Amino acid sequence: MELTLHVWRQAGPDQPGRMEIIRATGISEDMSFLEMLDKVNDDLIRDGVEPIHFDHDCREGICGTCSLMINGIAHGPEEGTTTCQLHMRSFQDGDSIYIEPWRSRAFPVIKDLVVDRSAFDRIMQAGGYVSINVGAAPDANSIPVPKEDADLAFDAAACIGCGACVASCPNGSAMLFVSAKIGHLAHLPQGRVEHERRLRAMVAQMDKEGFGPCSNHFECEAVCPKEISARFIGEMNRDFIRC
Amino acid sequence: MSLTSKLTSSIGAKAVMAVSGVLLMLFVLGHMLGNLQIFLGPEQLNSYAAHLQGLGPLLWLIRLFLLAVLAAHVLAAIKVWRDSAAARPIPYSHPGSVQTTFAARTMLLSGALVLAFLIWHLVHFTVVNDPALAALKHPEGAEPHHPDVYAMVVAGFSHGGVSLLYILAQILLGLHLSHGAASLFQTLGLRRTGKAPSRVDLFAKAFAGLIVVGNCSIPIAVLLFGLGEDYLFSVLHAQ
Ligand code: FES
Numbered sequence: 210m211e212l213t214l215h216v217w218r219q220a221g222p223d224q225p226g227r228m229e230i231i232r233a234t235g236i237s238e239d240m241s242f243l244e245m246l247d248k249v250n251d252d253l254i255r256d257g258v259e260p261i262h263f264d265h266d267c268r269e270g271i272c273g274t275c276s277l278m279i280n281g282i283a284h285g286p287e288e289g290t291t292t293c294q295l296h297m298r299s300f301q302d303g304d305s306i307y308i309e310p311w312r313s314r315a316f317p318v319i320k321d322l323v324v325d326r327s328a329f330d331r332i333m334q335a336g337g338y339v340s341i342n343v344g345a346a347p348d349a350n351s352i353p354v355p356k357e358d359a360d361l362a363f364d365a366a367a368c369i370g371c372g373a374c375v376a377s378c379p380n381g382s383a384m385l386f387v388s389a390k391i392g393h394l395a396h397l398p399q400g401r402v403e404h405e406r407r408l409r410a411m412v413a414q415m416d417k418e419g420f421g422p423c424s425n426h427f428e429c430e431a432v433c434p435k436e437i438s439a440r441f442i443g444e445m446n447r448d449f450i451r452c
Numbered sequence: 453m454s455l456t457s458k459l460t461s462s463i464g465a466k467a468v469m470a471v472s473g474v475l476l477m478l479f480v481l482g483h484m485l486g487n488l489q490i491f492l493g494p495e496q497l498n499s500y501a502a503h504l505q506g507l508g509p510l511l512w513l514i515r516l517f518l519l520a521v522l523a524a525h526v527l528a529a530i531k532v533w534r535d536s537a538a539a540r541p542i543p544y545s546h547p548g549s550v551q552t553t554f555a556a557r558t559m560l561l562s563g564a565l566v567l568a569f570l571i572w573h574l575v576h577f578t579v580v581n582d583p584a585l586a587a588l589k590h591p592e593g594a595e596p597h598h599p600d601v602y603a604m605v606v607a608g609f610s611h612g613g614v615s616l617l618y619i620l621a622q623i624l625l626g627l628h629l630s631h632g633a634a635s636l637f638q639t640l641g642l643r644r645t646g647k648a649p650s651r652v653d654l655f656a657k658a659f660a661g662l663i664v665v666g667n668c669s670i671p672i673a674v675l676l677f678g679l680g681e682d683y684l685f686s687v688l689h690a691q
Pocket residue numbers: 264265266267268269270271272273274275291292293294
């Protein structure tokens with residue numbers, strides 16, 4: 210496959226950036242999207258050009274490190290798939306592909322496609338934990354949890370914190386991430402105890418980081434690689450208004 | 453949590469938008485039901501209008517309340533718009549979307565245009581800058597001096613331009629409602645599904661459709677089917 214890539218290049222956090230056209234040649238449709246970028250980088254290095262910087266770690270869709278806005282869609286065109294699990298067979302030979310970093314005031318660009326997502330860490334530090342000792346694994350089984358609650362908690366807990374929700378939201382809102390983290394603990398008896406305090410602290414931190422408000426476009430759940438439902442946003446809204 | 457910090461949070465601002473939106477929806481529905489009485493004849497509509505006028509100070513209280521609700525709705529919208537713009541200072545050079553709607557993306561525009569129409573509409577019918585309407589609003593002779601609302605409506609909509617503007621505004625309002633009337637349920641935590649189909653969407657579409665059809669039926673009846681033509685003629689002749 211041969212592709213025309215339009216890639217955001219930015220030398221550093223305070224440097225101006227711009228879209229650059231880079232040709233990708235010798236691409237196999239069996240490559241993952243990141244392997245395609247690896248190949249492009251190999252060629253760039255051989256030509257003495259600075260390679261494209263991008264985030265990645267596990268490359269198996271579980272760590273949430275990879276990102277990339279691909280043709281305007283976070284993690285690209287495949288539903289419920291991280292960029293590292295996206296394959297080039299989702300594209301056609303000769304395609305033009307626009308690759309941009311997550312765009313959010315709260316996620317400043319570090320270099321090229323790499324953004325600083327520590328705003329998410331600070332939201333977690335504000336309250337995304339259970340501060341009592343809930344015991345070891347066998348203790349968890351001593352508290353009965355209704356199946357429906359367990360399922361909801363598990364669905365929310367699938368969030369890998371990649372930030373695709375923020376990147377895809379027309380308002381740059383982090384509501385899906387925050388509501389998943391709150392919802393995952395709120396549906397379990399151990400997490401329920403500190404629910405209100407956690408909710409208030411995490412929402413306050415979310416606003417402080419400069420994420421936008423939610424206008425119910427539902428773009429976040431559409432691009433979420435873990436297919437987390439925006440129902441958790443509704444639950445967070447309801448509990449926030451009540452508390 | 454203090455009420456002020458709650459209201460100024462991103463979730464609080466949206467809650468203000470949703471609650472004021474519900475109140476404005478009730479007003480829009482009531483306003484439409486009131487106006488539809490035009491189909492029951494001049495006596496019915498004029499006595500309904502006289503009844504409203506007869507509320508005296510209570511009417512002013514209602515007006516002030518509606519104004520405050522509208523102001524809250526607009527202020528919340530400005531906050532959401534500013535915070536959203538600030539949250540993404542650098543736009544995408546290749547923007548894309550998966551499932552948001554045209555109505556959702558144009559809420560600010562449709563809302564601003566409906567607001568502009570509302571101001572024009574109030575000036576047109578309530579403050580009255582049209583001499584032909586002014587004569588009907590303050591009829592000579594007959595005691596007490598009730599405005600002939602029926603004749604005013606017919607006279608107003610007899611202008612093709614006025615009717616067209618009115619119909620366009622209703623379509624914009626319908627667009628605004630088709631997102632807003634569904635969105636408020638999610639904002640208030642009453643929707644349980646995310647984007648997945650919910651009765652809420654059906655309600656919003658039905659409500660928006662009802663308002664558009666109901667309100668547009670009046671100018672269409674006047675303009676195309678001659679509703680109240682004879683009545684207006686006789687009133688103007690009597691003067
Ligand atoms: S690199 Fe870990 S999820 Fe993609």
